[in-house]
Amino acid sequence: xxxxxxxxxxxxxxxxxxxxxxxxxxxxxxxxxxxxxxxxxxxxxxxxxxxxxxxxxxxxxxxxxxxxxxxxxxxxxxxxxxxxxxxxxxxxxxxxxxxxxxxxxxxxxxxxxxxxxxxxxxxxxxxxxxxxxxxxxxxxxxxxxxxxxxxxxxxxxxxxxxxxxxxxxxxxxxxxxxxxxxxxxxxxxxxxxxxxxxxxxxxxxxxxxxxxxxxxxxxxxxxxxxxxxxxxxxxxxxxxxxxxxxxxxxxxxxxxxxxxxxxxxxxxxxxxxxxxxxxxxxx
Amino acid sequence: xxxxxxxxxxxxxxxxxxxxxxxxxxxxxxxxxxxxxxxxxxxxxxxxxxxxxxxxxxxxxxxxxxxxxxxxxxxxxxxxxxxxxxxxxxxxxxxxxxxxxxxxxxxxxxxxxxxxxxxxxxxxxxxxxxxxxxxxxxxxxxxxxxxxxxxxxxxxxxxxxxxxxxxxxxxxxxxxxxxxxxxxxxxxxxxxxxxxxxxxxxxxxxxxxxxxxxxxxxxxxxxxxxxxxxxxxxxxxxxxxxxxxxxxxxxxxxxxxxxxxxxxxxxxxxxxxxxxxxxxxxxxxxxxxxxxxxxxxxxxxxxxxxxxxxxxxxxxxxxxxxxxxxxxxxxxxxxxxxxxxxxxxxxxxxxxxxxxxxxxxxxxxxxxxxxxxxxxxxxxxxxxxxxxxxxxxxxxxxxxxxxxxxxxxxxxxxxxxxxxxxxxxxxxxxx
Numbered sequence: 232x233x234x235x236x237x238x239x240x241x242x243x244x245x246x247x248x249x250x251x252x253x254x255x256x257x258x259x260x261x262x263x264x265x266x267x268x269x270x271x272x273x274x275x276x277x278x279x280x281x282x283x284x285x286x287x288x289x290x291x292x293x294x295x296x297x298x299x300x301x302x303x304x305x306x307x308x309x310x311x312x313x314x315x316x317x318x319x320x321x322x323x324x325x326x327x328x329x330x331x332x333x334x335x336x337x338x339x340x341x342x343x344x345x346x347x348x349x350x351x352x353x354x355x356x357x358x359x360x361x362x363x364x365x366x367x368x369x370x371x372x373x374x375x376x377x378x379x380x381x382x383x384x385x386x387x388x389x390x391x392x393x394x395x396x397x398x399x400x401x402x403x404x405x406x407x408x409x410x411x412x413x414x415x416x417x418x419x420x421x422x423x424x425x426x427x428x429x430x431x432x433x434x435x436x437x438x439x440x441x442x443x444x445x446x447x448x449x450x451x452x453x454x455x456x457x458x459x460x461x462x463x464x465x466x467x468x469x470x471x472x473x474x475x476x477x478x479x480x481x482x483x484x485x486x487x488x489x490x491x492x493x494x495x496x497x498x499x500x501x502x503x504x505x506x507x508x509x510x511x512x513x514x
Numbered sequence: 515x516x517x518x519x520x521x522x523x524x525x526x527x528x529x530x531x532x533x534x535x536x537x538x539x540x541x542x543x544x545x546x547x548x549x550x551x552x553x554x555x556x557x558x559x560x561x562x563x564x565x566x567x568x569x570x571x572x573x574x575x576x577x578x579x580x581x582x583x584x585x586x587x588x589x590x591x592x593x594x595x596x597x598x599x600x601x602x603x604x605x606x607x608x609x610x611x612x613x614x615x616x617x618x619x620x621x622x623x624x625x626x627x628x629x630x631x632x633x634x635x636x637x638x639x640x641x642x643x644x645x646x647x648x649x650x651x652x653x654x655x656x657x658x659x660x661x662x663x664x665x666x667x668x669x670x671x672x673x674x675x676x677x678x679x680x681x682x683x684x685x686x687x688x689x690x691x692x693x694x695x696x697x698x699x700x701x702x703x704x705x706x707x708x709x710x711x712x713x714x715x716x717x718x719x720x721x722x723x724x725x726x727x728x729x730x731x732x733x734x735x736x737x738x739x740x741x742x743x744x745x746x747x748x749x750x751x752x753x754x755x756x757x758x759x760x761x762x763x764x765x766x767x768x769x770x771x772x773x774x775x776x777x778x779x780x781x782x783x784x785x786x787x788x789x790x791x792x793x794x795x796x797x798x799x800x801x802x803x804x805x806x807x808x809x810x811x812x813x814x815x816x817x818x819x820x821x822x823x824x825x826x827x828x829x830x831x832x833x834x835x836x837x838x839x840x841x842x843x844x845x846x847x848x849x850x851x852x853x854x855x856x857x858x859x860x861x862x863x864x865x866x867x868x869x870x871x872x873x874x875x876x877x878x879x880x881x882x883x884x885x886x887x888x889x890x891x892x893x894x895x896x897x898x899x900x901x902x903x904x905x906x907x908x909x910x911x912x913x914x915x916x917x918x919x920x921x922x923x924x925x926x927x928x929x930x931x932x933x934x935x936x937x938x939x940x941x942x943x944x945x
Binding site for chain 2: 243244261264273343344349509
């Protein structure tokens, strides 16, 4: 009887915290692609307007914001045409909040599948932020149309083309930030559903602190600094600056956002790994 | 000798009974405290054997404890045991959907687990899209699925509907497509739960056939089933779990025999073992024996059509019981009651008082059962408030044959038209 030593899988009750398993996630890249495809094709099945909903949503929200915050309340939009100001904020904010909402449900909404088959659980949140990217891409097209209209008809826009290369980087940071927060919440909610309620209104409140509806210039310098701890806030201002030349752009804030996001990402992976092993017993 | 592909060592899984998962906040904190002090988890020392029939004192139970076994390449390992013995927990751990509390296991090769067919099927997607999605969830790459797609389609037999959303499928088509995907997995180790219990006979045969061919190609299969016949046919080795412990590992034949003899069934003369598990009992009296006999007192479990039979019970009374009624239920093999009988005279129910000692009760019925399989349930209750003194469900099985007992006229039909043939009078006239 030959004893073999090259086992493929060794499972023990406890394993090292920093087992990232990203290699394993990569092995399942086909599954990620198919999940993304599923997310996109299944959402608009049996709807009349189909993917048009992706455009209707930001148009309506922008209209309401423009009406309430700008036309009625007369709040500043930093010299950016109000419609464009709210559309930019809305487009990127919705990517963040949608991703966060969906990833925070990872364990609960996939419990049926997770309970039956093993695959790296991180596949699910990753596929969520990637399918969000596809939607974001289409919404950016809408944004571009509106943008070009104002670009040719007003002289308020001063795009910072040199920094344009940073835009995709910012979007990725936003994605990873929402993924990290989302999977931390999803890990907690497997056991205590309280966190679902917390997250529901926390996202709403966070929007008002992320310069989506108000520009940073409306806040005192001290308050601005405090709010910039939130990576979404600093990225939102930076994005506006790149696109329009109005807004706060500081390398310090960008680096801070990157560091915060990276730290949170590793922390979230640790928690996620710990949870994914036993969540079937608690969910 | 072939290679060892699975090695399980002292595997244990602890669950906490009650509301939330495996633990509570206060226990979590206690665990943390012990961890800080560098001691072992205090809760691993407690916990009881997993016997669902007994009420335990501890909140913690071991769904599995001290499980060790090896599986070699090409083995088809049958895992048998009653409900709650830990079979599914073991499969869950081996298929990595949950982790063990203690012990470890090692696996060599790619594992595919089939604890359910159609995992991850999305109702709004078409059959084609779901084949790819489900295949990927089960661990296939897109290229592999593409390569096997025609074969999968062919095996499923739902070609015409492949571009229709699966929510429009009949349940049979759904299962067929789902199984077709699973059947074309090419894992080195296949873990199968009781998926065979769903679907029609044809589908079940197909599943069994597929599993046989998987094992013949030198791959390893772990198979959980209550269907002992399937286990006997398919498996080369087996393990027998009881209350979370490994009772025996060995050849399939030994395991199945052990399992059957362990099952607390009636002895061949109809005696009910003293330790027979009872769901309801006051402890005042116990049924000790039940047989069905012909009129010459020969105990039988197979009767001819038209043949009169008796139910003979033995009731041991430990303490005098007053005003009680014994009832006999005859049910179909699926457990639907068709006859309920209590001692009565002139439409009045009769109760009795039994003194200490063993009483023998004979019951004759005046009806004719049609050919089929039947079961008997017996009980003794206080007549007024219905408190159950002893009750044994489906304790005895018997069969009525088509061959006639006293005439030359056998039961002429093949299909089941009912269960009871009454005495009836027919009259005819032309109008």
